[in-house]
Amino acid sequence: MQSISELMASAKSEIKKIKTLPELEGYEIEYLGRNGRINVVLEDIKNIPTEKRKEFGKSVNLAKTTIQELIKNKQKDLVSQEDKGQFIDITLPGRKYPKGSLHPVTTTIEEISKIFEKIGFIRMSYPEVEWEYYSFESLNMPIGHPARDDFETFFLDFAEDKKYGKMLLTPHTSSGQVREMLRVAKSEARGKQSPIRMINIAKCYRPNWDVTHTPMFHQFEGLCVDKNINITHLKGTIDYFAKKFFGEAREIRLRPHHFQFTEPSFEIDVSCGVCFGKGEINGKKCKVCKSGWLELAGSGLVHPNVLKSGGIDPEKYSGWAFGFGVERAMMMKEDLQLNDMRVLYNGDIRFLEQF
């Protein structure tokens, strides 16, 4: 039979040798387990005279709590030791995972779509190879009209259509305006006119190829037709878009302009994000903008002749439309300093991998 004092002495000396948590677990079982040394000692109670049993019990209990205390302290000790001295170079690269890239124009288009989706605009897609009629005549630009100069156009080597004219590459997304009006009309019961809230984001083409132009580019067009649509609705929508896309601090303004397919027509500016619309920074002219504003898009109330082309009665309905250059909006948002636009579409991996 082992005395309690011997038990305690060995418990105290053994715990000093323990170096790891599993060892401590073994120690705990050895002393405090079901068949552990404390319980073995306790079994002696039947050999102890009754009057001393109480005292014996007390001292066993004391031994038990002392060991528990030892274990607790040791554990604390070991746990705090466990994570020490495990130096690694945390600045080394981790395991390598593939990282691809999306074209920045794709990312921009997605963002634009989401912004308009939230206010109930549906995204549509219309032909890129289009008839002259949808790109010009239906938009109140008859053959020979000088306004067509603003939309230099690629034509295709293809037989002219008697009704729709020449085949061309659409120079703007506005070609989708009348197509959307006709689509909506077709899906409606006769005499009933559904409202239109559409955006059309697509490739457009114009014969310019230099540092600031690529013969293919992207535009997004917004079209809203309903009863009682007015200028304030256009302003509200553009303002909403500018704040979501460029940032809450941005402001927009409309300036008079002229497009054949809208009346009145406006050019849309957004306040510069670099000089915050002041046009200067510390007394020096802002290099990014024209006196605090950046030109963004063309817009206006849909011309009654365009509504008529789309089979909509301009006496009852009105609407607005706008057209933005996606690349321009993207460059303005990210302050992407592309010194050559052509890099967007020449497929150079050193450009693509940056996004």
Added chain:
Amino acid sequence: MNIKLSYNWIKEYLETDATPQQVQKYLSLSGPSVEKITKVGNDYIFDVEITSNRIDTVSVIGFAREAAAILPRYDIKAKFKDLKVGEPTIPEKKLPLKIDDPKKLTRRLLGVVMFDVELGSSPLYIEERLQACDVRSLNNVIDITNYVMLETGHPTHVFDYDRVKTTELILRKAKSGEKLVTLDGKEMQLTENDVVIDDGTGRIVDLPGIMGTENSVVTNATRRIIFFIESNNPYVIRQTSMRLGLRSMAATINEKRPDPNLAKTAFLRGIELFEKISKAKVGSEIVDIYPKPLRPTQLKISLDFLNAKTGIKLSPQEIVNILESLGFGVKKTANIFTIEVPTFRVEDVSIPEDIVEEVARVYGYHNLPNVLPPPVYLQSPKEAEELFAIQTKIKYFLKNLGLREVLNYSMISKEMLDANDLGKVQQLRLKNSISEEISYMRRFLLPSLIKNIKDNEGKKDTLRFFEISKTYKPTESELPVEEYKLGIVTNTSFSDLKGIVDALLSELHISESQIQKDNHPLLIVDKQGKVTVGRDRLGEFGQLKTEYRLKNGVKSEVFLAIFDLAMLIKYAKALARYKPINVFASVLLDLTVEETESLNYQKILEIAKKSSKALSEIEFLDKFNNKVTLRLHFSLSNRNITEEEAKEELKDIQNNLSKY
């Protein structure tokens, strides 16, 4: 078009204390856009954008009139002082001058002979003003014609009276093939759509409204001139000037229908300046042929209409004030405005919406609130929704596999077609391309993708690109069929490409697809396949034939896959079908099979699945030579399977495989 205007000059017609910066800011907000101001000496030069509908503002006077209407809206004093010109005295002894337009080709013709011209340089202020407006100063006679154009906005012209020889100017249509030499010495060939001026002998002495000719232009010896203004048909001017590439300032103004009444003002102003500066004297009658004088038009618009389009409630008095300040006459009865449109605005203002623009811009667009359109629910066509949704899904997935998205031009070169033997396939050709590189609308993505590899060789070792774009398939007489395709290209390995294809199909939960041998002419015969579901072809993949790799000038091997987006949409599922989780243990057994011509991997799987109902999963472990090693998982749905039972199942599979 843009025009440069001197602020000092403008101030001759505008009483204001506005700074040039204020003019720039406020005119841009409510009228013509002043894009830039440049300080020149004690003057400021405005660079102004003139939209095609506002040709009335393409002048010092036109700009001053706008400024006078706009500046007071911003609390800046401004008053318009119109040009006042009187009729000249006609001498008793008149030099002969015959001007005629027998075919009524023009709206108005004005002409007068002036003599005793003292040719010389212009006064300094004229030279400076012309220069500031980017017009070259030549001599006082030519300078006056340009000065009057910039000041009034109507182009004018001057002939050497003696060089015209016959004293006659007759308008006629040109004959096809007829030639003329312009005043700057260029020979031009005409068609019967062009209008010319004939001296009565068949000799052309002018291309009216566009440019003078060498044989009638003022020279240093000129002493007598014909001062001449015509209001030619804008359509003819435009067609001729575009075709001949003669885009003179006169032509760009004349094609936009300047007011024929303004022609008279310009004419009188010119005579005044010739008298004053060139010391010339009027030597003939003033010829003025103007069969149908342009008169102001009338337009009615209601207050309700104006309010409905602007979205605010305007005060009727304010509307009247704005319109009057712009030169419109206004009469108001009840809530209807009857508006008289001045002749210099009749080409632009013809419908009530035009009046809305006039009122709203001067009122100030910044004074209108921002309001979102009333919300409506619209059903978006399912095809459109799916098209964009799947594109986004595929793009992100391939990007996360490490591929790079590329956007190529929709047009490709003849060289690219030929390098891939596609020259004979019908493709749409651009009629007026600006570069060989962009001559055809691509019907296939392959040539562009192969070029992506070629162009990037040496820049990075591993090249893996994808593109989702439309292709254009010509039809008989309609617009081409525009189909979205997904193209993938790598320079890595067949296994890498196949892995991408497999992963994509799995991501889209297209589980029922089959791989079959294919016969794509650009791909190596034994290293290509097509992905099908039933009778539908989803796409194809394989390695580019060496022949085409070399023809395209590519050094490394090229692996390509093309999918039809419409087919991927058709079979893609948002979620896979759920299979209940089997709680019973599986037994895993490995199987090595020798592949043969008729027993490929796909076939092995098919046979294995048919042979054993307990086969719950197949893993591909390895392939060595022709031997494929698979790990087969056997399990039962109602109890644990024993090893013996699993081995029995395996034996059945092996038996069935051995028949091939």
